[in-house]
Amino acid sequence: MLRAFSMRHGRLPCPDTNATANGYESMTSGACTAGNQLGWFPYISLGLDIPPPLHRARYAVFRSAHADPLQDADLAVIKERTDDSPSEPDYLDVTDLVVGLNNASKLSLSTSHPYLTGDGGPSGAIDCGANPVMAAAYWLVIPLQDKDADNNRLDTPQTTSGLCAANPAAPLRVHSDDIVLAESPAQLAGWLRKSMP
Template identity: 35%
Template structure:
């Protein structure tokens, strides 16, 4: 009579191989999910920057100025989502030193997103060339709607030399843009190169993969920490490649670009 065959179990080598394969598949799955999340957040931030840029341009056409930043920090602020000082009408009350703050979503007709997705906003403001309050200028006809003053102010900003006293970013000198090693790709705001002052700039926070954000401004990376907290006017270069230590997105609109765009509209 034939004896029933005994079932043989896994030995240690086989068990180790199976466990390793399962671990590898799990790691691949987690990695793919993380990449998907990063790609999704990147696309969302790009769309939000484009929407905000269009809203700022529309505001500029309607009001012949750029909005004052929203300086609110606490959720209980009376001007949360609106221009400082909060009414959106008292333009003269925009604090002279206020160049960086949150994007004033409500003043632009946009929905206010959660804090971790809110865009940081900067605008060029200098005595005589304040884009939140362009001075009236003489024109062939009476400048009743402020168009001549706005165009002249943009032209003046275009002619100004780069300054660290206004919101700025650095264009590195030489051919090398930034170190290829993500661990060392943290540029200093005083590095050699040209200083560029945009008419306005927007910074969208990334996923903060290196955990280097500064409270109470979650998810902003490295060089944008000071920009997010208001302690620095320096932002990352808009063309800087994304890396582990920098996955914020920056949109910077030059005064020359706005001047050309508005001039084309006036034709």
């Protein structure tokens, strides 16, 4: 669904920052609101049914705007990054997102953007502070049950206010059953390049 959206729109979805998780992208004048990189998954904006409140997914998208479009890595906005003119067929299309993803993959790992920690195995400890592992073009965390009975919607290391998620390769644990979906900028760029007509 995220890949199809990115292919069609040349950007990743904007998070839903509505307190009640209403299922719509949080936009200002038709563009993703500045600074909005963390919120709820915008189900309705992607043409999906919105699940019950306890199962609504948390969502983060990589955003690093740059004044030079050729260096821009704000993945939630459509921006002409390949210097095409409005009359050209590739103007504001998925090729511009691929450039943004490539730009994001060249940036140093920063915990001020969405990132993944380890998997408790080959990529190390599941510890957001001590083991940031990889920048994420996006991550999606789907909560299932409150297995640790702490009355928190998400299981550690995920929080509703944090930009870190466990590596999707992390096994389900006794006190954690959140499902994590994520791709690095390079992974998504590779898929898009392969899938473009």
